[in-house]
Amino acid sequence: MRLDKVTALVTGANSGIGREVSSHFRREGARLLLTGRKEQFDGAQPDDLYVPGDLNDEAFVESLARQAAESFGTVDVVVLNHGLQVSGPLTEMAYEDAKNVIHSNLLSAFLVMKHFAPLMPAAGGSFVLVSSRLGMVGKPDEVLYSAAKGGLIMLAKGAAIEWAERNIRVNVVAPGLTATPIIEASFQRREDPEAYRRQREGQIPLQRLATPKEVADAILFMASSESSYITGAVLPVDGGYTAF
Ligand SMILES: NC(=O)c1ccc[n+]([C@@H]2O[C@H](COP(=O)([O-])OP(=O)(O)OC[C@H]3O[C@@H](n4cnc5c(N)ncnc54)[C@H](OP(=O)(O)O)[C@@H]3O)[C@@H](O)[C@H]2O)c1
Incomplete structure:
Protein backbone atom coordinates (compact mmCIF):
# COMPACT_ATOMS: atom_id res chain seq x y z
CA MET A 1 0.00 0.00 0.00
CA ARG A 2 1.44 3.31 -1.10
CA LEU A 3 0.11 5.36 1.85
CA ASP A 4 0.58 2.83 4.64
CA LYS A 5 0.87 4.61 8.05
CA VAL A 6 0.37 7.96 6.30
CA THR A 7 -1.99 10.58 7.76
CA ALA A 8 -3.65 12.80 5.19
CA LEU A 9 -5.94 15.81 5.08
CA VAL A 10 -8.20 15.99 2.01
CA THR A 11 -10.19 19.21 1.50
CA GLY A 12 -13.36 19.43 -0.56
CA ALA A 13 -13.81 15.75 0.22
CA ASN A 14 -17.59 15.73 -0.13
CA SER A 15 -17.92 15.53 -3.87
CA GLY A 16 -16.31 14.89 -7.23
CA ILE A 17 -12.55 14.62 -7.30
CA GLY A 18 -12.20 14.98 -3.51
CA ARG A 19 -14.48 12.03 -2.87
CA GLU A 20 -12.49 9.90 -5.32
CA VAL A 21 -9.20 10.97 -3.73
CA SER A 22 -10.55 10.02 -0.30
CA SER A 23 -11.49 6.49 -1.36
CA HIS A 24 -8.19 6.09 -3.27
CA PHE A 25 -6.19 7.17 -0.22
CA ARG A 26 -8.24 4.92 2.09
CA ARG A 27 -7.55 1.91 -0.15
CA GLU A 28 -3.83 2.75 -0.07
CA GLY A 29 -3.81 2.64 3.73
CA ALA A 30 -4.00 6.34 4.72
CA ARG A 31 -5.66 7.57 7.92
CA LEU A 32 -7.93 10.38 6.76
CA LEU A 33 -8.93 13.78 8.03
CA LEU A 34 -11.61 15.00 5.66
CA THR A 35 -13.19 18.41 5.40
CA GLY A 36 -15.90 20.12 3.39
CA ARG A 37 -18.64 22.64 4.04
CA LYS A 38 -21.54 20.19 4.37
CA GLU A 39 -22.42 19.24 7.98
CA GLN A 40 -22.48 15.52 7.14
CA PHE A 41 -20.25 13.49 4.87
CA ASP A 42 -22.13 10.37 3.83
CA GLY A 43 -19.04 8.80 2.22
CA ALA A 44 -16.96 8.83 5.43
CA GLN A 45 -15.84 5.48 6.85
CA PRO A 46 -15.69 4.71 10.58
CA ASP A 47 -11.93 5.39 10.83
CA ASP A 48 -12.16 8.75 9.02
CA LEU A 49 -12.38 12.01 10.90
CA TYR A 50 -14.72 14.44 9.11
CA VAL A 51 -14.68 18.07 10.25
CA PRO A 52 -17.02 20.46 8.41
CA GLY A 53 -16.25 24.15 7.96
CA ASP A 54 -15.33 27.03 5.70
CA LEU A 55 -11.64 27.17 4.75
CA ASN A 56 -11.95 30.90 4.02
CA ASP A 57 -12.20 31.36 7.79
CA GLU A 58 -8.77 31.31 9.47
CA ALA A 59 -10.29 30.49 12.88
CA PHE A 60 -11.80 27.32 11.38
CA VAL A 61 -8.50 26.35 9.71
CA GLU A 62 -6.70 26.82 13.05
CA SER A 63 -9.26 24.63 14.84
CA LEU A 64 -8.94 22.00 12.07
CA ALA A 65 -5.16 21.96 12.59
CA ARG A 66 -5.66 21.64 16.36
CA GLN A 67 -7.99 18.65 15.87
CA ALA A 68 -5.48 17.09 13.48
CA ALA A 69 -2.72 17.51 16.07
CA GLU A 70 -4.90 16.00 18.83
CA SER A 71 -6.10 13.06 16.74
CA PHE A 72 -3.05 12.23 14.61
CA GLY A 73 -0.10 14.08 16.16
CA THR A 74 1.41 14.80 12.75
CA VAL A 75 0.02 15.11 9.22
CA ASP A 76 2.12 13.70 6.36
CA VAL A 77 0.04 14.68 3.34
CA VAL A 78 -2.31 17.57 2.58
CA VAL A 79 -4.43 17.56 -0.58
CA LEU A 80 -5.87 21.01 -1.27
CA ASN A 81 -8.69 19.99 -3.55
CA HIS A 82 -11.46 22.39 -2.53
CA GLY A 83 -12.37 25.19 -4.90
CA LEU A 84 -15.13 26.88 -6.76
CA GLN A 85 -15.76 28.41 -10.14
CA VAL A 86 -17.69 31.62 -10.81
CA SER A 87 -17.93 32.34 -14.54
CA GLY A 88 -18.89 35.41 -16.51
CA PRO A 89 -17.48 38.35 -18.46
CA LEU A 90 -14.83 40.33 -16.58
CA THR A 91 -16.69 43.63 -16.85
CA GLU A 92 -19.80 42.03 -15.35
CA MET A 93 -18.10 40.21 -12.49
CA ALA A 94 -19.26 41.53 -9.11
CA TYR A 95 -16.43 42.38 -6.73
CA GLU A 96 -17.96 40.04 -4.10
CA ASP A 97 -17.90 37.14 -6.59
CA ALA A 98 -14.33 37.97 -7.58
CA LYS A 99 -13.25 38.00 -3.91
CA ASN A 100 -15.07 34.72 -3.34
CA VAL A 101 -13.20 33.02 -6.21
CA ILE A 102 -9.81 34.29 -5.05
CA HIS A 103 -10.53 33.39 -1.41
CA SER A 104 -12.08 29.99 -2.06
CA ASN A 105 -9.35 28.81 -4.43
CA LEU A 106 -6.19 30.68 -3.42
CA LEU A 107 -6.24 32.38 -0.02
CA SER A 108 -7.92 29.41 1.66
CA ALA A 109 -5.09 27.22 0.29
CA PHE A 110 -2.56 29.64 1.79
CA LEU A 111 -4.36 29.38 5.17
CA VAL A 112 -4.27 25.57 5.18
CA MET A 113 -0.61 25.54 4.15
CA LYS A 114 0.25 28.07 6.87
CA HIS A 115 -1.41 26.04 9.63
CA PHE A 116 -0.58 22.51 8.44
CA ALA A 117 3.09 22.83 7.47
CA PRO A 118 4.00 23.04 11.19
CA LEU A 119 2.20 19.71 11.73
CA MET A 120 4.32 17.83 9.21
CA PRO A 121 6.82 15.41 10.76
CA ALA A 122 10.53 16.20 11.02
CA ALA A 123 11.18 13.77 8.13
CA GLY A 124 9.04 15.92 5.81
CA GLY A 125 5.67 15.78 4.07
CA SER A 126 3.80 16.51 0.88
CA PHE A 127 1.28 19.12 -0.20
CA VAL A 128 -0.69 18.57 -3.40
CA LEU A 129 -2.56 21.60 -4.69
CA VAL A 130 -5.38 20.98 -7.15
CA SER A 131 -5.25 23.76 -9.72
CA SER A 132 -6.77 23.53 -13.21
CA ARG A 133 -5.82 23.60 -16.87
CA LEU A 134 -7.20 27.15 -16.57
CA GLY A 135 -4.38 27.94 -14.17
CA MET A 136 -2.07 27.67 -17.17
CA VAL A 137 -4.07 29.06 -20.07
CA GLY A 138 -6.62 31.85 -20.27
CA LYS A 139 -10.26 31.45 -21.25
CA PRO A 140 -13.02 34.03 -21.78
CA ASP A 141 -15.53 34.20 -18.91
CA GLU A 142 -13.13 32.36 -16.57
CA VAL A 143 -10.64 35.14 -15.93
CA LEU A 144 -10.87 35.32 -12.13
CA TYR A 145 -10.95 31.53 -11.76
CA SER A 146 -7.86 31.33 -14.00
CA ALA A 147 -6.12 34.02 -11.94
CA ALA A 148 -6.84 32.11 -8.72
CA LYS A 149 -5.77 28.74 -10.14
CA GLY A 150 -2.65 30.29 -11.71
CA GLY A 151 -1.92 31.86 -8.32
CA LEU A 152 -2.02 28.39 -6.76
CA ILE A 153 0.81 27.32 -9.07
CA MET A 154 3.05 30.15 -7.88
CA LEU A 155 2.00 29.53 -4.27
CA ALA A 156 3.23 25.95 -4.72
CA LYS A 157 6.49 26.90 -6.40
CA GLY A 158 7.44 29.49 -3.77
CA ALA A 159 6.50 27.24 -0.85
CA ALA A 160 8.38 24.32 -2.44
CA ILE A 161 11.59 26.35 -2.28
CA GLU A 162 10.88 27.88 1.14
CA TRP A 163 10.21 24.46 2.71
CA ALA A 164 12.69 22.34 0.75
CA GLU A 165 15.16 22.25 3.65
CA ARG A 166 12.43 20.62 5.77
CA ASN A 167 11.79 18.08 2.98
CA ILE A 168 8.22 19.34 2.62
CA ARG A 169 7.34 18.87 -1.04
CA VAL A 170 4.72 21.08 -2.67
CA ASN A 171 3.31 20.11 -6.06
CA VAL A 172 0.35 20.90 -8.28
CA VAL A 173 -2.03 18.66 -10.18
CA ALA A 174 -3.88 20.58 -12.87
CA PRO A 175 -6.95 18.70 -14.11
CA GLY A 176 -8.73 19.34 -17.34
CA LEU A 177 -12.48 18.98 -17.66
CA ALA A 210 -10.88 12.91 -17.56
CA THR A 211 -12.40 10.46 -15.12
CA PRO A 212 -12.17 11.40 -11.41
CA LYS A 213 -10.02 8.28 -11.00
CA GLU A 214 -7.45 9.53 -13.52
CA VAL A 215 -7.11 12.78 -11.58
CA ALA A 216 -7.00 10.95 -8.22
CA ASP A 217 -4.23 8.66 -9.57
CA ALA A 218 -2.08 11.73 -10.33
CA ILE A 219 -2.78 13.21 -6.89
CA LEU A 220 -1.86 9.90 -5.25
CA PHE A 221 1.43 9.85 -7.18
CA MET A 222 2.29 13.40 -6.08
CA ALA A 223 1.29 12.64 -2.46
CA SER A 224 3.25 9.38 -2.14
CA SER A 225 6.96 8.64 -1.90
CA GLU A 226 6.86 7.57 -5.57
CA SER A 227 7.40 11.28 -6.34
CA SER A 228 10.01 11.79 -3.60
CA TYR A 229 12.37 13.89 -5.79
CA ILE A 230 9.62 16.06 -7.29
CA THR A 231 8.78 19.44 -5.77
CA GLY A 232 7.54 22.73 -7.18
CA ALA A 233 6.17 20.87 -10.21
CA VAL A 234 2.91 21.07 -12.12
CA LEU A 235 1.38 17.89 -13.51
CA PRO A 236 -1.37 18.56 -16.08
CA VAL A 237 -4.04 15.82 -16.26
CA ASP A 238 -5.90 17.39 -19.13
CA GLY A 239 -5.81 15.10 -22.16
CA GLY A 240 -3.31 17.45 -23.83
CA TYR A 241 -5.39 20.63 -23.53
CA THR A 242 -2.43 22.76 -22.37
CA ALA A 243 0.01 21.15 -24.82
CA PHE A 244 -0.93 23.67 -27.50
N1 LIG B 1 -14.30 18.94 -12.35
C1 LIG B 1 -13.54 19.58 -13.23
O1 LIG B 1 -13.79 19.53 -14.45
C2 LIG B 1 -12.32 20.33 -12.76
C3 LIG B 1 -11.41 20.78 -13.74
C4 LIG B 1 -10.27 21.48 -13.32
C5 LIG B 1 -10.06 21.72 -11.98
N2 LIG B 1 -10.96 21.28 -11.05
C6 LIG B 1 -10.67 21.57 -9.65
O2 LIG B 1 -10.66 20.35 -8.93
C7 LIG B 1 -11.15 20.55 -7.60
C8 LIG B 1 -12.30 19.60 -7.33
O3 LIG B 1 -13.25 19.77 -8.36
P1 LIG B 1 -14.69 19.07 -8.33
O4 LIG B 1 -15.19 19.14 -9.71
O5 LIG B 1 -14.61 17.77 -7.64
O6 LIG B 1 -15.48 20.17 -7.49
P2 LIG B 1 -16.75 20.10 -6.56
O7 LIG B 1 -17.50 18.84 -6.76
O8 LIG B 1 -17.43 21.39 -6.71
O9 LIG B 1 -16.07 20.04 -5.12
C9 LIG B 1 -15.38 21.14 -4.60
C10 LIG B 1 -15.46 21.07 -3.09
O10 LIG B 1 -14.79 22.21 -2.54
C11 LIG B 1 -15.54 22.64 -1.43
N3 LIG B 1 -15.28 24.05 -1.14
C12 LIG B 1 -15.36 25.11 -1.96
N4 LIG B 1 -15.06 26.23 -1.31
C13 LIG B 1 -14.80 25.86 -0.04
C14 LIG B 1 -14.44 26.58 1.13
N5 LIG B 1 -14.30 27.90 1.16
N6 LIG B 1 -14.25 25.88 2.28
C15 LIG B 1 -14.40 24.54 2.29
N7 LIG B 1 -14.74 23.81 1.23
C16 LIG B 1 -14.94 24.48 0.08
C17 LIG B 1 -16.99 22.42 -1.85
O11 LIG B 1 -17.80 22.37 -0.71
P3 LIG B 1 -19.40 22.64 -0.85
O12 LIG B 1 -19.94 21.39 -1.45
O13 LIG B 1 -19.85 22.85 0.53
O14 LIG B 1 -19.53 23.86 -1.71
C18 LIG B 1 -16.90 21.09 -2.58
O15 LIG B 1 -17.06 20.00 -1.68
C19 LIG B 1 -11.55 22.03 -7.53
O16 LIG B 1 -10.51 22.76 -6.94
C20 LIG B 1 -11.74 22.41 -8.98
O17 LIG B 1 -11.54 23.79 -9.19
C21 LIG B 1 -12.08 20.59 -11.42
Whole structure:
Protein backbone atom coordinates (compact mmCIF):
# COMPACT_ATOMS: atom_id res chain seq x y z
CA MET A 1 0.00 0.00 0.00
CA ARG A 2 1.44 3.31 -1.10
CA LEU A 3 0.11 5.36 1.85
CA ASP A 4 0.58 2.83 4.64
CA LYS A 5 0.87 4.61 8.05
CA VAL A 6 0.37 7.96 6.30
CA THR A 7 -1.99 10.58 7.76
CA ALA A 8 -3.65 12.80 5.19
CA LEU A 9 -5.94 15.81 5.08
CA VAL A 10 -8.20 15.99 2.01
CA THR A 11 -10.19 19.21 1.50
CA GLY A 12 -13.36 19.43 -0.56
CA ALA A 13 -13.81 15.75 0.22
CA ASN A 14 -17.59 15.73 -0.13
CA SER A 15 -17.92 15.53 -3.87
CA GLY A 16 -16.31 14.89 -7.23
CA ILE A 17 -12.55 14.62 -7.30
CA GLY A 18 -12.20 14.98 -3.51
CA ARG A 19 -14.48 12.03 -2.87
CA GLU A 20 -12.49 9.90 -5.32
CA VAL A 21 -9.20 10.97 -3.73
CA SER A 22 -10.55 10.02 -0.30
CA SER A 23 -11.49 6.49 -1.36
CA HIS A 24 -8.19 6.09 -3.27
CA PHE A 25 -6.19 7.17 -0.22
CA ARG A 26 -8.24 4.92 2.09
CA ARG A 27 -7.55 1.91 -0.15
CA GLU A 28 -3.83 2.75 -0.07
CA GLY A 29 -3.81 2.64 3.73
CA ALA A 30 -4.00 6.34 4.72
CA ARG A 31 -5.66 7.57 7.92
CA LEU A 32 -7.93 10.38 6.76
CA LEU A 33 -8.93 13.78 8.03
CA LEU A 34 -11.61 15.00 5.66
CA THR A 35 -13.19 18.41 5.40
CA GLY A 36 -15.90 20.12 3.39
CA ARG A 37 -18.64 22.64 4.04
CA LYS A 38 -21.54 20.19 4.37
CA GLU A 39 -22.42 19.24 7.98
CA GLN A 40 -22.48 15.52 7.14
CA PHE A 41 -20.25 13.49 4.87
CA ASP A 42 -22.13 10.37 3.83
CA GLY A 43 -19.04 8.80 2.22
CA ALA A 44 -16.96 8.83 5.43
CA GLN A 45 -15.84 5.48 6.85
CA PRO A 46 -15.69 4.71 10.58
CA ASP A 47 -11.93 5.39 10.83
CA ASP A 48 -12.16 8.75 9.02
CA LEU A 49 -12.38 12.01 10.90
CA TYR A 50 -14.72 14.44 9.11
CA VAL A 51 -14.68 18.07 10.25
CA PRO A 52 -17.02 20.46 8.41
CA GLY A 53 -16.25 24.15 7.96
CA ASP A 54 -15.33 27.03 5.70
CA LEU A 55 -11.64 27.17 4.75
CA ASN A 56 -11.95 30.90 4.02
CA ASP A 57 -12.20 31.36 7.79
CA GLU A 58 -8.77 31.31 9.47
CA ALA A 59 -10.29 30.49 12.88
CA PHE A 60 -11.80 27.32 11.38
CA VAL A 61 -8.50 26.35 9.71
CA GLU A 62 -6.70 26.82 13.05
CA SER A 63 -9.26 24.63 14.84
CA LEU A 64 -8.94 22.00 12.07
CA ALA A 65 -5.16 21.96 12.59
CA ARG A 66 -5.66 21.64 16.36
CA GLN A 67 -7.99 18.65 15.87
CA ALA A 68 -5.48 17.09 13.48
CA ALA A 69 -2.72 17.51 16.07
CA GLU A 70 -4.90 16.00 18.83
CA SER A 71 -6.10 13.06 16.74
CA PHE A 72 -3.05 12.23 14.61
CA GLY A 73 -0.10 14.08 16.16
CA THR A 74 1.41 14.80 12.75
CA VAL A 75 0.02 15.11 9.22
CA ASP A 76 2.12 13.70 6.36
CA VAL A 77 0.04 14.68 3.34
CA VAL A 78 -2.31 17.57 2.58
CA VAL A 79 -4.43 17.56 -0.58
CA LEU A 80 -5.87 21.01 -1.27
CA ASN A 81 -8.69 19.99 -3.55
CA HIS A 82 -11.46 22.39 -2.53
CA GLY A 83 -12.37 25.19 -4.90
CA LEU A 84 -15.13 26.88 -6.76
CA GLN A 85 -15.76 28.41 -10.14
CA VAL A 86 -17.69 31.62 -10.81
CA SER A 87 -17.93 32.34 -14.54
CA GLY A 88 -18.89 35.41 -16.51
CA PRO A 89 -17.48 38.35 -18.46
CA LEU A 90 -14.83 40.33 -16.58
CA THR A 91 -16.69 43.63 -16.85
CA GLU A 92 -19.80 42.03 -15.35
CA MET A 93 -18.10 40.21 -12.49
CA ALA A 94 -19.26 41.53 -9.11
CA TYR A 95 -16.43 42.38 -6.73
CA GLU A 96 -17.96 40.04 -4.10
CA ASP A 97 -17.90 37.14 -6.59
CA ALA A 98 -14.33 37.97 -7.58
CA LYS A 99 -13.25 38.00 -3.91
CA ASN A 100 -15.07 34.72 -3.34
CA VAL A 101 -13.20 33.02 -6.21
CA ILE A 102 -9.81 34.29 -5.05
CA HIS A 103 -10.53 33.39 -1.41
CA SER A 104 -12.08 29.99 -2.06
CA ASN A 105 -9.35 28.81 -4.43
CA LEU A 106 -6.19 30.68 -3.42
CA LEU A 107 -6.24 32.38 -0.02
CA SER A 108 -7.92 29.41 1.66
CA ALA A 109 -5.09 27.22 0.29
CA PHE A 110 -2.56 29.64 1.79
CA LEU A 111 -4.36 29.38 5.17
CA VAL A 112 -4.27 25.57 5.18
CA MET A 113 -0.61 25.54 4.15
CA LYS A 114 0.25 28.07 6.87
CA HIS A 115 -1.41 26.04 9.63
CA PHE A 116 -0.58 22.51 8.44
CA ALA A 117 3.09 22.83 7.47
CA PRO A 118 4.00 23.04 11.19
CA LEU A 119 2.20 19.71 11.73
CA MET A 120 4.32 17.83 9.21
CA PRO A 121 6.82 15.41 10.76
CA ALA A 122 10.53 16.20 11.02
CA ALA A 123 11.18 13.77 8.13
CA GLY A 124 9.04 15.92 5.81
CA GLY A 125 5.67 15.78 4.07
CA SER A 126 3.80 16.51 0.88
CA PHE A 127 1.28 19.12 -0.20
CA VAL A 128 -0.69 18.57 -3.40
CA LEU A 129 -2.56 21.60 -4.69
CA VAL A 130 -5.38 20.98 -7.15
CA SER A 131 -5.25 23.76 -9.72
CA SER A 132 -6.77 23.53 -13.21
CA ARG A 133 -5.82 23.60 -16.87
CA LEU A 134 -7.20 27.15 -16.57
CA GLY A 135 -4.38 27.94 -14.17
CA MET A 136 -2.07 27.67 -17.17
CA VAL A 137 -4.07 29.06 -20.07
CA GLY A 138 -6.62 31.85 -20.27
CA LYS A 139 -10.26 31.45 -21.25
CA PRO A 140 -13.02 34.03 -21.78
CA ASP A 141 -15.53 34.20 -18.91
CA GLU A 142 -13.13 32.36 -16.57
CA VAL A 143 -10.64 35.14 -15.93
CA LEU A 144 -10.87 35.32 -12.13
CA TYR A 145 -10.95 31.53 -11.76
CA SER A 146 -7.86 31.33 -14.00
CA ALA A 147 -6.12 34.02 -11.94
CA ALA A 148 -6.84 32.11 -8.72
CA LYS A 149 -5.77 28.74 -10.14
CA GLY A 150 -2.65 30.29 -11.71
CA GLY A 151 -1.92 31.86 -8.32
CA LEU A 152 -2.02 28.39 -6.76
CA ILE A 153 0.81 27.32 -9.07
CA MET A 154 3.05 30.15 -7.88
CA LEU A 155 2.00 29.53 -4.27
CA ALA A 156 3.23 25.95 -4.72
CA LYS A 157 6.49 26.90 -6.40
CA GLY A 158 7.44 29.49 -3.77
CA ALA A 159 6.50 27.24 -0.85
CA ALA A 160 8.38 24.32 -2.44
CA ILE A 161 11.59 26.35 -2.28
CA GLU A 162 10.88 27.88 1.14
CA TRP A 163 10.21 24.46 2.71
CA ALA A 164 12.69 22.34 0.75
CA GLU A 165 15.16 22.25 3.65
CA ARG A 166 12.43 20.62 5.77
CA ASN A 167 11.79 18.08 2.98
CA ILE A 168 8.22 19.34 2.62
CA ARG A 169 7.34 18.87 -1.04
CA VAL A 170 4.72 21.08 -2.67
CA ASN A 171 3.31 20.11 -6.06
CA VAL A 172 0.35 20.90 -8.28
CA VAL A 173 -2.03 18.66 -10.18
CA ALA A 174 -3.88 20.58 -12.87
CA PRO A 175 -6.95 18.70 -14.11
CA GLY A 176 -8.73 19.34 -17.34
CA LEU A 177 -12.48 18.98 -17.66
CA THR A 178 -13.35 16.00 -15.45
CA ALA A 179 -16.51 13.91 -15.49
CA THR A 180 -17.62 14.61 -11.93
CA PRO A 181 -21.33 14.49 -11.04
CA ILE A 182 -21.52 18.32 -11.04
CA ILE A 183 -19.99 18.59 -14.52
CA GLU A 184 -22.23 15.80 -15.85
CA ALA A 185 -25.30 17.53 -14.38
CA SER A 186 -24.26 20.82 -16.00
CA PHE A 187 -24.09 19.04 -19.38
CA GLN A 188 -27.58 17.63 -18.84
CA ARG A 189 -28.96 21.14 -18.30
CA ARG A 190 -27.97 22.12 -21.87
CA GLU A 191 -30.58 22.15 -24.60
CA ASP A 192 -28.76 19.39 -26.48
CA PRO A 193 -26.51 17.66 -23.90
CA GLU A 194 -24.90 15.25 -26.37
CA ALA A 195 -24.02 17.99 -28.88
CA TYR A 196 -22.59 20.11 -26.07
CA ARG A 197 -20.54 17.15 -24.78
CA ARG A 198 -19.14 16.50 -28.27
CA GLN A 199 -18.25 20.18 -28.62
CA ARG A 200 -16.39 20.22 -25.27
CA GLU A 201 -14.67 16.91 -25.98
CA GLY A 202 -13.64 18.20 -29.41
CA GLN A 203 -11.54 20.92 -27.71
CA ILE A 204 -9.43 18.26 -25.96
CA PRO A 205 -6.65 16.45 -27.90
CA LEU A 206 -7.59 13.08 -26.36
CA GLN A 207 -11.23 13.82 -27.33
CA ARG A 208 -12.75 12.97 -23.93
CA LEU A 209 -13.12 14.19 -20.37
CA ALA A 210 -10.88 12.91 -17.56
CA THR A 211 -12.40 10.46 -15.12
CA PRO A 212 -12.17 11.40 -11.41
CA LYS A 213 -10.02 8.28 -11.00
CA GLU A 214 -7.45 9.53 -13.52
CA VAL A 215 -7.11 12.78 -11.58
CA ALA A 216 -7.00 10.95 -8.22
CA ASP A 217 -4.23 8.66 -9.57
CA ALA A 218 -2.08 11.73 -10.33
CA ILE A 219 -2.78 13.21 -6.89
CA LEU A 220 -1.86 9.90 -5.25
CA PHE A 221 1.43 9.85 -7.18
CA MET A 222 2.29 13.40 -6.08
CA ALA A 223 1.29 12.64 -2.46
CA SER A 224 3.25 9.38 -2.14
CA SER A 225 6.96 8.64 -1.90
CA GLU A 226 6.86 7.57 -5.57
CA SER A 227 7.40 11.28 -6.34
CA SER A 228 10.01 11.79 -3.60
CA TYR A 229 12.37 13.89 -5.79
CA ILE A 230 9.62 16.06 -7.29
CA THR A 231 8.78 19.44 -5.77
CA GLY A 232 7.54 22.73 -7.18
CA ALA A 233 6.17 20.87 -10.21
CA VAL A 234 2.91 21.07 -12.12
CA LEU A 235 1.38 17.89 -13.51
CA PRO A 236 -1.37 18.56 -16.08
CA VAL A 237 -4.04 15.82 -16.26
CA ASP A 238 -5.90 17.39 -19.13
CA GLY A 239 -5.81 15.10 -22.16
CA GLY A 240 -3.31 17.45 -23.83
CA TYR A 241 -5.39 20.63 -23.53
CA THR A 242 -2.43 22.76 -22.37
CA ALA A 243 0.01 21.15 -24.82
CA PHE A 244 -0.93 23.67 -27.50
N1 LIG B 1 -14.30 18.94 -12.35
C1 LIG B 1 -13.54 19.58 -13.23
O1 LIG B 1 -13.79 19.53 -14.45
C2 LIG B 1 -12.32 20.33 -12.76
C3 LIG B 1 -11.41 20.78 -13.74
C4 LIG B 1 -10.27 21.48 -13.32
C5 LIG B 1 -10.06 21.72 -11.98
N2 LIG B 1 -10.96 21.28 -11.05
C6 LIG B 1 -10.67 21.57 -9.65
O2 LIG B 1 -10.66 20.35 -8.93
C7 LIG B 1 -11.15 20.55 -7.60
C8 LIG B 1 -12.30 19.60 -7.33
O3 LIG B 1 -13.25 19.77 -8.36
P1 LIG B 1 -14.69 19.07 -8.33
O4 LIG B 1 -15.19 19.14 -9.71
O5 LIG B 1 -14.61 17.77 -7.64
O6 LIG B 1 -15.48 20.17 -7.49
P2 LIG B 1 -16.75 20.10 -6.56
O7 LIG B 1 -17.50 18.84 -6.76
O8 LIG B 1 -17.43 21.39 -6.71
O9 LIG B 1 -16.07 20.04 -5.12
C9 LIG B 1 -15.38 21.14 -4.60
C10 LIG B 1 -15.46 21.07 -3.09
O10 LIG B 1 -14.79 22.21 -2.54
C11 LIG B 1 -15.54 22.64 -1.43
N3 LIG B 1 -15.28 24.05 -1.14
C12 LIG B 1 -15.36 25.11 -1.96
N4 LIG B 1 -15.06 26.23 -1.31
C13 LIG B 1 -14.80 25.86 -0.04
C14 LIG B 1 -14.44 26.58 1.13
N5 LIG B 1 -14.30 27.90 1.16
N6 LIG B 1 -14.25 25.88 2.28
C15 LIG B 1 -14.40 24.54 2.29
N7 LIG B 1 -14.74 23.81 1.23
C16 LIG B 1 -14.94 24.48 0.08
C17 LIG B 1 -16.99 22.42 -1.85
O11 LIG B 1 -17.80 22.37 -0.71
P3 LIG B 1 -19.40 22.64 -0.85
O12 LIG B 1 -19.94 21.39 -1.45
O13 LIG B 1 -19.85 22.85 0.53
O14 LIG B 1 -19.53 23.86 -1.71
C18 LIG B 1 -16.90 21.09 -2.58
O15 LIG B 1 -17.06 20.00 -1.68
C19 LIG B 1 -11.55 22.03 -7.53
O16 LIG B 1 -10.51 22.76 -6.94
C20 LIG B 1 -11.74 22.41 -8.98
O17 LIG B 1 -11.54 23.79 -9.19
C21 LIG B 1 -12.08 20.59 -11.42
